[in-house]
Amino acid sequence: xxxxxxxxxxxxxxxxxxxxxxxxxxxxxxxxxxxxxxxxxxxxxxxxxxxxxxxxxxxxxxxxxxxxxxxxxxxxxxxxxxxxxxxxxxxxxxxxxxxxxxxxxxxxxxxxxxxxxxxxxxxxxxxxxxxxxxxxxxxxxxxxxxxxxxxxxxxxxxxxxxxxxxxxxxxxxxxxxxxxxxxxxxxxxxxxxxxxxxxxxxxxxxxxxxxxxxxxxxxxxxxxxxxxxxxxxxxxxxxxxxxxxxxxxxxxxxxxxxxxxxxxxxxxxxxxxxxxxxxxxxxxxxxxxxxxxxxxxxxxxxxxxxxxxxxxxxxxxxxxxxxxxxxxxxxxxxxxxxxx
Amino acid sequence: xxxxxxxxxxxxxxxxxxxxxxxxxxxxxxxxxxxxxxxxxxxxxxxxxxxxxxxxxxxxxxxxxxxxxxxxxxxxxxxxxxxxxxxxxxxxxxxxxxxxxxxxxxxxxxxxxxxxxxxxxxxxxxxxxxxxxxxxxxxxxxxxxxxxxxxxxxxxxxxxxxxxxxxxxxxxxxxxxxxxxxxxxxxxxxxxxxxxxxxxxxxxxxxxxxxxxxxxxxxxxxxxxxxxxxxxxxxxxxxxxxxxxxxxxxxxxxxxxxxxxxxxxxxxxxxxxxxxxxxxxxxxxxxxxxxxxxxxxxxxxxxxxxxxxxxxxxxxxxxxxxxxxxxxxxxxxxxxxxxx
DNA sequence: TTGAAAGCGCTAACAG
DNA sequence: CTGTTAGCGCTTTCAA
Numbered sequence: 001x002x003x004x005x006x007x008x009x010x011x012x013x014x015x016x017x018x019x020x021x022x023x024x025x026x027x028x029x030x031x032x033x034x035x036x037x038x039x040x041x042x043x044x045x046x047x048x049x050x051x052x053x054x055x056x057x058x059x060x061x062x063x064x065x066x067x068x069x070x071x072x073x074x075x076x077x078x079x080x081x082x083x084x085x086x087x088x089x090x091x092x093x094x095x096x097x098x099x100x101x102x103x104x105x106x107x108x109x110x111x112x113x114x115x116x117x118x119x120x121x122x123x124x125x126x127x128x129x130x131x132x133x134x135x136x137x138x139x140x141x142x143x144x145x146x147x148x149x150x151x152x153x154x155x156x157x158x159x160x161x162x163x164x165x166x167x168x169x170x171x172x173x174x175x176x177x178x179x180x181x182x183x184x185x186x187x188x189x190x191x192x193x194x195x196x197x198x199x200x201x202x203x204x205x206x207x208x209x210x211x212x213x214x215x216x217x218x219x220x221x222x223x224x225x226x227x228x229x230x231x232x233x234x235x236x237x238x239x240x241x242x243x244x245x246x247x248x249x250x251x252x253x254x255x256x257x258x259x260x261x262x263x264x265x266x267x268x269x270x271x272x273x274x275x276x277x278x279x280x281x282x283x284x285x286x287x288x289x290x291x292x293x294x295x296x297x298x299x300x301x302x303x304x305x306x307x308x309x310x311x312x313x314x315x316x317x318x319x320x321x322x323x324x325x326x327x328x329x330x331x332x333x334x335x336x337x338x339x340x
Numbered sequence: 341x342x343x344x345x346x347x348x349x350x351x352x353x354x355x356x357x358x359x360x361x362x363x364x365x366x367x368x369x370x371x372x373x374x375x376x377x378x379x380x381x382x383x384x385x386x387x388x389x390x391x392x393x394x395x396x397x398x399x400x401x402x403x404x405x406x407x408x409x410x411x412x413x414x415x416x417x418x419x420x421x422x423x424x425x426x427x428x429x430x431x432x433x434x435x436x437x438x439x440x441x442x443x444x445x446x447x448x449x450x451x452x453x454x455x456x457x458x459x460x461x462x463x464x465x466x467x468x469x470x471x472x473x474x475x476x477x478x479x480x481x482x483x484x485x486x487x488x489x490x491x492x493x494x495x496x497x498x499x500x501x502x503x504x505x506x507x508x509x510x511x512x513x514x515x516x517x518x519x520x521x522x523x524x525x526x527x528x529x530x531x532x533x534x535x536x537x538x539x540x541x542x543x544x545x546x547x548x549x550x551x552x553x554x555x556x557x558x559x560x561x562x563x564x565x566x567x568x569x570x571x572x573x574x575x576x577x578x579x580x581x582x583x584x585x586x587x588x589x590x591x592x593x594x595x596x597x598x599x600x601x602x603x604x605x606x607x608x609x610x611x612x613x614x615x616x617x618x619x620x621x622x623x624x625x626x627x628x629x630x631x632x633x634x635x636x637x638x639x640x641x642x643x644x645x646x647x648x649x650x651x652x653x654x655x656x657x658x659x660x661x662x663x664x665x666x667x668x669x670x671x672x673x674x675x676x677x678x679x680x
Numbered sequence: 681t682t683g684a685a686a687g688c689g690c691t692a693a694c695a696g
Numbered sequence: 697c698t699g700t701t702a703g704c705g706c707t708t709t710c711a712a
Contacts, residue, residue, distance in 0.1 A: 045456060046689080050690035052704090053690070058389070076423060078624075086416045102429065102439070120387070122389055123388040123389075261630065284417045285598075288595065355683090371682080386706075388706095393706070
């Protein structure tokens with residue numbers, strides 16, 4: 001394995017000059033091309049850890065999804081995070097950065113250590129965190145106070161001045177409510193994610209309170225909380241139908257909506273004539289079901305890109321803070337009537 | 341930032357002893373605990389690149405998906421790879437290893453360099469490659485000859501003795517054919533992925549040749565090649581129906597099957613009474629559609645785990661080669677009749 | 681069992 | 697513009 005030293009020797013220069021030449025710093029162009037050709041001749045490849053050790057930068061960012069044992073399947077059985085990952089990769093490639101991927105359980109007792117290490121071990125230059133739940137994230141304190149570059153997606157429980165990108169799920173829920181109101185659905189049901197999940201909380205809040213403005217209430221028996229998987233959507237619909245017959249159901253993601261739709265089909269209940277269904281996320285599955293799903297869209301891959309760009313700005317000191325709110329929009333498809 | 345030197349000084353020992361103590365090597369237990377408590381006191385966190393530089397190991401593995409511009413969406417709009425990633429992460433965590441994730445286009449002219457670097461830059465200890473297409477992978481030669489630990493998923497075009505895990509898609513296609521034969525479907529259609537995609541080639545070959553044994557042939561007009569997305573499945577079904585009315589359709593993944601099913605619903609064609617549909621992969625979407633999808637299963641997350649475990653064995657020198665074939669199985673659901 | 685010291689490969693300050 | 701030199705923080709021989 002040729003090292004920089006070997007290249008320098010072959011080129012008849014010092015390692016310093018060799019380093020400068022290879023890194024596009026200012027040197028005599030003749031020496032530079034000499035060095036470059038020597039490097040090529042020796043098949044020289046710089047060893048990353050040498051540079052990292054010396055500069056303190058790794059050219060790697062990390063994506064961490066914090067999951068919960070209560071919702072173990074939602075990361076796995078959902079392409080949601082895949083979209084985000086793809087967006088992040090695409091952006092970081094542009095900056096010649098690599099992506100580290102990790103999933104940890106909120107319940108893991110190792111998390112405080114995890115973050116203390118991440119901050120100090122110089123293995124990554126920044127981190128994107130997706131916490132998901134409204135739990136206590138005390139283990140993040142060390143990170144937040146360290147000055148280490150980070151961005152958090154949907155950090156409901158944290159105070160205002162942390163770096164975050166927030167999806168306005170409250171608004172998303174309200175959009176669905178407005179749709180139901182407009183279509184004059186009075187008997188309305190809801191299939192949420194885990195009760196403590198941010199998305200459930202916010203989407204539910206926006207939905208319920210907007211409906212309340214029109215004196216529409218969602219009875220207890222018309223509420224079910226699943227885990228964002230198809231299976232739980234099916235089960236939720238089943239359970240609700242057992243005691244209640246809604247005119248419209250709002251499912252808090254498209255997977256559960258798909259499950260609910262299948263349940264309705266199996267019972268011969270027509271969509272949207274007898275029951276309208278609305279999903280959330282507008283992921284590819286929204287067009288995979290019949291009838292196609294009305295959903296709330298905020299462009300997940302773009303979200304991934306924004307997370308990455310934001311983190312990049314922090315890493316490169318272009319900006320010192322990140323505060324972005326993404327507003328969703330309604331995408332009408334045939335699982336809801338257009339008019340009534 | 342406290343370094344090992346600081347810890348050693350505080351503990352009144354040499355850095356060598358400090359290192360040994362912290363890494364569980366043999367030292368006097370009294371000194372060890374002394375060192376450990378000093379490390380704790382100083383909030384000592386080892387900097388990864390120091391160790392990497394010194395040992396040559398990074399404790400990181402890489403997953404690389406090689407995509408093609410012809411099939412740009414199939415990574416993004418499919419949760420397939422997500423399952424694999426989750427499986428890999430889970431396993432590597434066990435070994436205290438991190439995961440690097442990357443996607444590259446087969447068409448990228450940078451790939452030869454990419455691999456030459458990966459082999460030498462010591463940023464990762466091994467790599468899992470998913471090539472997908474039956475193209476020329478000459479850029480992998482440097483890797484294959486280097487002794488660098490790697491595992492390739494479905495490496496159809498390579499010679500026998502490379503490290504690989506191969507899904508027996510040929511068998512999978514044959515399983516579907518056998519099902520169709522058993523159910524006495526004579527007019528059969530096929531919706532494949534990209535023509536040059538391994539999965540398309542193998543699944544198609546197994547399917548067509550098994551059918552041929554019973555003198556059942558799939559006419560040209562009953563074949564469509566999409567890109568594994570829902571949209572292309574829909575379009576494929578649409579196109580086929582335009583000139584042909586099959587009794588059964590084999591879609592080469594579940595997403596396309598979902599698209600095909602929606603197309604059939606929109607035309608009021610009953611499933612499975614008028615047309616039976618079969619998918620492949622048995623991913624969560626198989627139970628998201630109505631009727632639920634008969635599919636070919638090989639447990640994708642487990643596949644991810646096997647890829648990781650295999651790579652691990654190579655890295656840790658437990659084994660010197662990997663040759664695994666995974667046989668799929670048929671999962672019957674209501675998109676096919678049980679009997680006829 | 682421990683310490684001294686060399687070295688992993690690179691960058692960067694400084695001097696020339 | 698280039699060379700010398702001193703680290704970056706860790707592991708690991710080799711002696712003691």
